[in-house]
Amino acid sequence: MTVQAFIVLDTDQKNAAAALNSPDAAVMPQVVTNTLANNLGFGTLVGLFVLPARLLNDPAYAAWVPSLGTLPIHIMDSETLFVPVTLPWGH
Template sequence: MTIEQKAAAILLDDEEVMLGPREIENPLANNLGLGVLVGMWVAPARLLNDPDYQRWVPTMGGLPIHVLDSETLFPPVSTEI
């Protein structure tokens, strides 16, 4: 998603269910053959089959669906304290 598409999607959030989009930050994502992905936003895969997330389908249903490994999209989580 673009930042504008992400902004429109999170308008559907409420106190119980939130979409939780994340910005793609790992430069390795640009090597997936899908163009430049760093700086774009993604929705969690649960959007595809979780009934609680069906309210986002009309807003996001026309966007491309790519199921991608989170380790390729986001930097590793630091375990340092």
């Protein structure tokens, strides 16, 4: 279980963030897939995207601060955001 601060993005915000990617720094927002995420009290999250908020403090990601720094940040558990991966050998 990983609990951390996440930035929540819609599709347009995700695309705008990805447009800033370069060979030196890139973001890869993950889509929220677990329906339990909708019970966290932040509205409907399934289908939205998240990024770790810690990137806002990383100088390599300074180009993203003007756009991502104004978006909602929530403390959430990754196991609630994403459907658990089932490994083929059952672990």
